[in-house]
Amino acid sequence: MNVGEVAALAGVTVRTLHHYDRIGLLSPSGRTSSGYRQYAPADLDRLHQVLLYRELGFPLEEVATLLDDPAADPEAHLRRQHRLLRDRLDRTSAMVAAVEKEMEARSMGIALTPEERFEVFGEHDPAQYDAEVEERWGDTDAYAESKRKTAAYSKEDWVRIKAEQEEIGTRFVRAMQSGAAAESAEAMDVAEAHRQSISRWFYACSPEMHAGLGRMYVEDERFTATYEAMAPGLAQYVSTAVQANAARQG
Amino acid sequence: MNVGEVAALAGVTVRTLHHYDRIGLLSPSGRTSSGYRQYAPADLDRLHQVLLYRELGFPLEEVATLLDDPAADPEAHLRRQHRLLRDRLDRTSAMVAAVEKEMEARSMGIALTPEERFEVFGEHDPAQYDAEVEERWGDTDAYAESKRKTAAYSKEDWVRIKAEQEEIGTRFVRAMQSGAAAESAEAMDVAEAHRQSISRWFYACSPEMHAGLGRMYVEDERFTATYEAMAPGLAQYVSTAVQANAARQG
DNA sequence: GGAACAGCCTGACGCAGCGTCAGGGTCAAG
DNA sequence: CTTGACCCTGACGCTGCGTCAGGCTGTTCC
Structure with a gap:
């Protein structure tokens, strides 16, 4: 198929297809001897995916990485x-x-x-x-469960949740500032309280999942930022405590 | 309220509010003596409307004209x-x-x-x-009715509709090329067939509404283009015929 | 009262995702 | 062999902000 036909079929302009070719998001699998773009059925499949992701608001570059991920069927x-x-x-x-x-x-x-x-x-x-x-x-079920539960929360619920999280945060701060090691029983107890809080409000959080979360606390800026804002070094401290606790539970 | 507070409340960045101020879409109703933007409750109302329209995909300039239309409450x-x-x-x-x-x-x-x-x-x-x-x-009810009816149409329906429209188009062409005036009975009869076709497939199209449509055929490029593509001068011809027919019916 | 720090200001540049010419080949129909 | 529809490759423009830079303001804490 030529560009024009594909464009008409998919409801986009020819220019858009040119653009997708240029940025490597969707290159037609062939060209005629005179340079005309030739789109194969597989190209249409890909275009379809591209348009769906685009419609969902993904930037084109991210669409490309998503579609080029060989692990994603x-x-x-x-x-x-x-x-x-x-x-x-x-x-x-x-x-x-x-x-x-x-x-x-x-x-x-x-x-x-x-x-x-x-x-x-x-x-x-x-x-x-x-x-x-x-x-x-x-x-994962956790994600679905969390979505489902939180959808029903009222403003009061959120206030309580936030208060609970903050209380756990300050307990972490106190533990750290008291000089207790992140692997100490004291710190691990707070970590355990944290895990149970998540389980209660969001999703059944197993120790393994909690350990995963712990890693995220230092890898992901957004989480790091919230903990570091409470006390410098807290993100790393919490992360270590949570993982130690997971090991203890496991 | 300051920009930062408004931004946090509405879930946008400060830069966005600066931008909206710059382009005149949403200017805060006041400034402090030191130049700080001060947003009044009415400004928040407007921001709310802006964000809704933006979410719906309207370009900002159009949002501005919509909101500044004094006729729209x-x-x-x-x-x-x-x-x-x-x-x-x-x-x-x-x-x-x-x-x-x-x-x-x-x-x-x-x-x-x-x-x-x-x-x-x-x-x-x-x-x-x-x-x-x-x-x-x-x-208008017409719009709702049309939306409702057309939603249920199958591909075959659309093929038939298109065929019918094209037939009416060629009848107009023949009338025009035969030398019949746009106000002639011959042309008006085609116009009447057109009106009834619309009524059958889309919505109850009264002669008055049809006359409105007729005006649109010369004012709106998209309609003009389709008729002009069939024969030069046809858009004006159809428009005149339709309005003459409406006058005859009325 | 001054130092520090968050928050505000105004440019100004950059970027994504195309729209829109410009200038020039290609191909099917008559 | 011409005409008109379709294709090509630049290249510039536009929207809706993100992201510094450089500089004032305002509060808070000693």
Whole structure:
């Protein structure tokens, strides 16, 4: 097939296909002797995947790495896309509900608080953070469970969760500042409390999974930042304590 | 409120708010003596609207014109957003269905045709054409009816519709090339057939609405183009014939 | 009261993902 | 062999910000 035909079929412009060729995202598998791009069925498959991921908000470069990952078979992509699409459905219906809530409030002459109105926005970043999380946690039950549970939490729940997390944080700080080693029983007990807190609020967190989390605390800036903000060196301390605790439990 | 607070509340960056100020999309209603941006509650309202429209894919410039339209009250925006969000829900669930269909086909070892696979993509352009259509037709019943009916059409239906439209087109061409005036009974009869075709396939098209459509045929390039492609001067001819017919009917 | 640090300001440059010419070959139909 | 539709490769432009740089402001803590 020629570019024009492919473009018409897929609902994109010829220029877009040129662009995808240029950046190496989708190069036609052949050319005629006169230089015309020739797209094979396999190219259409790939284009289809590209468009789906693009629609989901992935930057093209990331789409390329996803599709070029030899470990990811087509079915894995389909499952991922399916999940992301359903997340989007949830988000969109939440927005619909928010608009309806606002319409109702207006018709009754009530004003909503700014917080209520922006609720549905704050911190979404659909294919950014989510994409990373799911790259790490993939289709695991934990991820699904967490999603399911947290969806039902009220504002009060979140306040309590945050308070609990902060309390554990300060316990870590106290342990560290008291001079107790990260592998000490004291520190490990706090780590254990942390694990149980996660299990209670988010998903059944096994010691192994907790150890994985521990590694993340030093590898991932976002986590590092929150702990380092409480006390310098805390991220490493927590990470070590959590892994020591996992070893003890295991 | 300062920029930082607003940014945190709305889940955007400070840079974004600077940008919106610069392009005149959302300027804070005040500044402190030292030049700090001060956002009032009304500014938050506007920001909220901006973010919703942005999420729906509108270019910022269009968002500005929408929000600055003095004829559009807040409720009109809410209704419009509600409709667009629901369109998006439909589209997304169609994509979910498509992915599920493909997963099923794969698990049974069947391959889908390229057309089937791209079906859900072709010609969507969510907030482009749709936005214009609804700007003209707004919340009218006609628009809703058309959406509802066409959603259920099969590929065969569309083929028949297209054939019918083309036949009417050629009848117009013949009338014009035979030398019949656009206001002649002959041309008006074709116009009447056109109106009834629309009523049958899309929505109850009254003569008045048809006259409105007629005006659009010369004002809107997209329509002009399709008719002009059949024969030069045809767009104007059709437009005149349709309006004459409306006058005759009325 | 001053030092430190977070937060604000205004440029200015950069980048992704194409749209849109410009200038020039190619190919099927008549 | 010409015409018109389609293809090619640059190359520049545009949107919607991200990301410094360089410099004021405002609060807090000693």
